[in-house]
Structure formats: C-alpha cells, structure tokens
C-alpha cells in the first residue's frame with residue numbers, strides 16, 4: 014500500500030522525538046542513600062533517604078534534572094525534635110527508618126517511624142510526621158506530630174475528598190489527622206504477590222485508579238517492586254499481571270537488590286527512584302551499601318506502569334533540562350571535600366555523627382588552634398566497650414566522638430592532618446572507614462608502652478584495626494596491628510592519615526608527615542568485606558575521624574586525663590571513579 018508523504022513525515026517526527034531519549038548512568042545518588050522517596054514541585058525534584066542512627070537525620074537532596082543532586086537540608090537536626098532520639102538506641106540499625114517525602118498545598122511533609130527510641134505503650138511503633146514551608150532551611154523543619162504506627166515505612170496519600178491515608182508495611186491502611194496524629198484502626202489492603210516482607214508502600218491516583226506500589230522479597234537479593242490497583246481507596250486491590258514492576262532478582266546484573274521505589278511525574282514523563290547495591294549476584298563486597306538509582310517509567314492512560322530494568326548505563330525519556338532549581342547550602346553529592354575549618358565556619362552539612370552528639374565534642378578553630386576541628390575524646394571507642402556494665406558500651410548513649418561523610422565513589426582518597434599530643438596511655442585519635450560500631454577499619458595514633466624495651470617507655474604508635482565482630486559467624490576476623498611511627502613523622506609535626514580505595518574491594522591505609530607528601534608509608538591493605546553487610550545491612554560506609562581514651566580514666570563517657578584532644582585539619586575527600594558495570598568506570602565528575 015502507498016504510504017502518503019504526510020504519514021512518513023509523522024513517523025519521522027515521532028522517531029525524531031524518540032531520538033531525544035537520554036543516556037545516563039546509575040547510581041544517581043551514589044554512596045549510602047537508602048529507601049529513596051521523591052516529589053517534583055515547580056521545576057525541582059526533591060528526594061529524601063533513610064539514615065537510621067546517623068545525625069543529622071533524613072537528608073533532602075534537590076535536582077533540576079534527576080542527575081545532579083545537591084544536599085539541601087536535613088529533617089532532623091535538633092535534639093528537641095525527638096527527645097533522646099539516638100541516645101537510647103542500642104541496635105546498630107535502629108533510628109530513622111524509610112521516610113516518605115510529599116508536598117501538598119505549599120507544605121512539604123516527611124513521615125517515617127523511629128525504631129528503638131521512646132516506645133509506645135501498646136506496642137505500636139513511634140510514627141513521626143515533620144513539615145516545612147521552607148525546605149532549604151534545616152531549622153525550619155517542624156517538631157514531629159506523633160502517631161501510633163502498626164509497622165514501618167509509612168506513606169502519606171491525600172485523596173480528592175480531603176481524607177489523608179497512611180499505608181505501612183504489611184500492607185496496612187489508616188486514615189490520619191495530620192494535625193493531631195490520630196489514626197483509624199489499621200486495615201489490611203494488600204499482601205503483595207507472595208514475596209516476603211511486603212513493605213515500602215506508596216499510593217498514587219491516576220486516571221481514576223488508586224495504585225498501591227510496594228517492595229517485596231526483603232531488601233536483599235530477592236528485592237522487587239510490585240504494584241496493584243483498585244477503583245476504591247481501600248480496595249480490593251488487583252495485582253498487576255506483569256509484576257514485578259522492577260527487580261534484578263535472579264539476574265546476573267551488576268546492580269542488585271533493586272526495590273523500595275517511589276514514582277514521580279515531571280510534567281511530561283514518569284520516573285522511579287529505587288535502592289540498589291552494586292556488587293553483582295555474589296553480593297559480597299559492597300561498602301557503599303544501598304544507593305539510589307533512577308529508572309524511566311512508561312505509564313499510558315488507564316494502563317499499568319512499565320519500568321525499565323535498572324543497569325549502570327540507562328536509556329530512557331529525555332531528562333529534564335539542567336536549569337535553575339531550588340536548593341540549599343549543601344554540596345552536590347559527588348563534590349570533593351576541601352574543608353579547612355576556617356575560624357567562624359561551621360561543620361559542613363554533609364558531615365554526620367553516629368547518634369546525636371554530646372555537647373562540645375566538636376569545636377572549629379578553638380583558641381590557639383586555628384583551622385582545625387577539635388575532637389574531645391569519648392571514653393567509648395568506636396566499638397564501645399562490649400560487656401562492660403560500668404563503661405559506655407554499644408548503646409553509646411552519650412555518643413562516640415566520631416564525625417564522617419559518606420563514601421560516594423568506588424575509588425577515592427580521603428585524608429586529614431592530625432595534631433595529637435596524648436599524655437596518658439591508650440589515648441588515641443585517627444581516621445575510620447565505618448559501617449557500624451561492629452564493622453569498621455581504623456588507622457589511629459595512640460600512646461602506648463613499648464614492652465620490648467626494658468624500661469617500657471611510652472611512645473606514639475600506629476594502630477591499624479579491623480573490627481569485624483558484626484559479621485555473622487566471625488567470617489571477617491577482627492585484628493589489631495601496631496607499628497612504630499615512621500622516622501619521617503617523628504619530628505612532632507602533624508601527621509597526614511590517608512585512606513585510598515585502590516580498587517572496588519580494597520582500602521590502602523597510609524601515613525606521612527603533613528609537610529612532606531613524598532614520605533608516604535603504607536601501613537596496610539584491608540578488604541572492603543569488613544564494611545559490607547554484617548551488622549550494617551541497611552547502612553553504608555562513612556569516612557571520618559575519631560578520638561577516644563579507650564575506656565580510660567574518667568566518668569560516664571568523659572575522659573578525665575588531659576592531652577586526649579585531637580586537632581584535625583586539611584580534611585580532603587576526592588573521588589577518582591565510579592564503577593557502573595563489572596568492568597566499566599565513570600570519571601568522578603559525573604553528577605557534579
């Protein structure tokens with residue numbers, strides 16, 4: 014049959030339109046960014062992720078184009094927002110579980126449950142809802158409205174009739190009054206398609222259908238995202254015959270554990286964010302834990318959504334343009350750190366502590382120590398002092414003196430300069446690659462006795478420690494190696510402590526005099542297996558600094574001996590490359 018010229022043109026035009034599809038790379042938020050939730054408001058995408066015990070909690074990132082993400086604010090920044098939050102939590106993966114971020118009538122909301130904190134009498138979990146009209150300002154996030162949550166992963170959904178619903182793992186539905194937190198009795202609305210742990214629900218209304226999207230199969234290799242729909246808000250929900258919507262379970266993909274997704278419409282096309290780990294199906298070494306990936310979604314009117322499988326290199330809808338967008342003071346996620354702790358400056362917003370910090374642990378440019386970060390030591394060391402009934406233990410109720418930032422590149426170098434004049438034995442300061450208190454790698458300087466000399470003089474030594482006790486069955490051995498300070502560092506000047514990921518599975522730890530970078534001495538190589546999974550299956554690796562007196566003299570968590578303060582300066586983090594397949598790497602500038 015003869016094809017009229019005009020139809021050919023239309024096909025050409027349609028083709029030209031498809032040709033505008035974009036190519037991009039995952040993860041879009043590399044490093045520990047688990048359980049992403051996303052909204053699009055007036056030209057800006059906003060995403061929130063889970064932070065468990067880490068303070069400040071629940072970062073908000075913003076982006077104009079879904080690729081470049083800038084840290085904008087944190088939802089939890091004040092002790093008064095959740096009294097005792099963090100301090101009373103013993104479990105390493107407690108705290109702020111998966112948030113949902115939503116926007117309604119000019120107000121942003123974050124809803125989540127807090128695990129291990131103040132508990133509710135009848136066994137419900139502590140549900141919290143925060144709001145703000147000024148999302149670029151961390152201080153503007155409200156105190157929470159509390160609600161009794163039957164389970165984790167609450168979602169917020171506003172129906173057209175003004176009613177507001179919370180869905181939680183299970184999958185349970187409750188109506189909620191956002192100003193009082195009063196909830197109706199939970200009802201079961203969907204059990205998923207048979208995978209374990211139906212959780213992470215989100216509800217969307219489109220073309221007269223209520224869509225209920227959830228994660229199933231657990232957050233490990235069986236993770237998947239499924240969806241159901243109903244004409245009525247409370248069901249019955251009918252499962253998508255093409256479920257799962259998206260998964261990499263039972264594949265040999267480099268990106269695994271894909272699930273816990275949220276969908277967003279950019280005015281033209283649909284997209285999804287999900288969590289994923291880069292590790293291949295062996296799923297053994299993945300120090301950055303659960304990261305955030307982006308996938309295109311086709312969602313025709315009245316039809317089921319169709320998602321594109323998650324890979325390192327993606328083809329999909331034309332990405333929104335990079336243009337002006339709402340943002341805050343934080344850096345882009347992939348930016349290097351060049352932090353000199355100048356007098357009058359504050360701690361950078363990308364810095365985090367393990368639990369809410371004690372007062373006055375950190376000070377910038379203290380008198381006599383310009384351009385330094387002073388850390389007052391905690392009696393608890395990074396591991397705590399397990400088994401002790403009198404000394405701070407893993408509950409770390411008063412906090413450990415540690416501050417870090419996420420590892421966000423497969424290959425990177427992180428270094429700081431340390432000025433440390435310990436006067437008592439076992440005072441120690443250094444850098445750590447930390448997943449949890451039970452899975453970390455430390456390079457420290459400590460005062461110790463040299464028992465191989467007859468008068469046992471005290472002297473500085475280097476400690477290289479791997480703490481793997483959080484890994485099941487002791488498959489990652491803990492160890493402590495000590496070394497004499499290299500000759501070049503003995504002059505008493507600052508010592509540069511450095512960790513480099515030499516490849517995706519190995520960290521190299523080294524020291525050098527801060528004033529002579531050519532004198533580098535490699536102290537050791539440690540497998541990233543130490544900081545993969547174990548006691549931190551939900552979290553990801555932080556790179557940071559610590560000071561401790563290792564349970565020495567003092568009371569509570571305060572060391573009493575003088576000399577234990579550590580002064581860190583010239584904090585540098587520089588990405589080198591991001592791995593996006595078993596064999597391919599991107600330059601570190603992608604996404605900056």
Ligand SMILES: *[C@@H]1O[C@H](CO)[C@@H](O)[C@H](O)[C@H]1NC(C)=O
Pocket residue numbers: 135137161162163196198
């Ligand atoms: C828990 O108790 C509160 C108030 O006492 C009540 O509102 C809520 O429905 C209860 N939750 C459950 C799951 O029973």
Ligand SMILES: *[C@@H]1O[C@H](CO)[C@@H](O)[C@H](O)[C@H]1NC(C)=O
Pocket residue numbers: 150151152153
């Ligand atoms: C941020 O919010 C706080 C609390 O509402 C307010 O006091 C402060 O002025 C705000 N800062 C800016 C820069 O808007």
Ligand SMILES: *[C@@H]1O[C@H](CO)[C@@H](O)[C@H](O)[C@H]1NC(C)=O
Pocket residue numbers: 120143144155156157158191192
């Ligand atoms: C925001 O949170 C505050 C403090 O909890 C609460 O009083 C207020 O009603 C909330 N606003 C909205 C719009 O939910």
Ligand SMILES: *[C@@H]1O[C@H](CO)[C@@H](O)[C@H](O)[C@H]1NC(C)=O
Pocket residue numbers: 201202203204
């Ligand atoms: C989900 O499973 C529970 C337990 O078997 C059952 O009580 C509930 O009715 C189920 N919910 C739905 C919506 O089928």
Ligand SMILES: *[C@@H]1O[C@H](CO)[C@@H](O)[C@H](O)[C@H]1NC(C)=O
Pocket residue numbers: 230235236237257260262263
């Ligand atoms: C993967 O395979 C297992 C075993 O056949 C099956 O139980 C599971 O449902 C599959 N996962 C997905 C997401 O289909």
Ligand SMILES: *[C@@H]1O[C@H](CO)[C@@H](O)[C@H](O)[C@H]1NC(C)=O
Pocket residue numbers: 031032034309310311321328329330331
């Ligand atoms: C463009 O991307 C969409 C969403 O992934 C996909 O459905 C479509 O097939 C793509 N078009 C081309 C020409 O690749």
Ligand SMILES: *[C@@H]1O[C@H](CO)[C@@H](O)[C@H](O)[C@H]1NC(C)=O
Pocket residue numbers: 485486488
């Ligand atoms: C730990 O040991 C238990 C019991 O022998 C076994 O079931 C489990 O698979 C082991 N876990 C690992 C990670 O080796």
Ligand SMILES: *[C@@H]1O[C@H](CO)[C@@H](O)[C@H](O)[C@H]1NC(C)=O
Pocket residue numbers: 463464465466472473474495496497498
């Ligand atoms: C202890 O002293 C001996 C003898 O001087 C020396 O060889 C060794 O390196 C010292 N050990 C440490 C940890 O400094």
Ligand SMILES: *[C@@H]1O[C@H](CO)[C@@H](O)[C@H](O)[C@H]1NC(C)=O
Pocket residue numbers: 515516517518519538
């Ligand atoms: C990384 O380097 C270590 C030490 O050289 C080596 O044992 C390991 O096989 C390397 N791993 C990869 C993934 O290249």
Ligand SMILES: *[C@@H]1O[C@H](CO)[C@@H](O)[C@H](O)[C@H]1NC(C)=O
Pocket residue numbers: 394395396397398478480563564
């Ligand atoms: C913590 O301190 C205790 C008590 O001094 C010590 O036994 C343990 O090895 C230390 N652990 C770490 C990780 O520093």
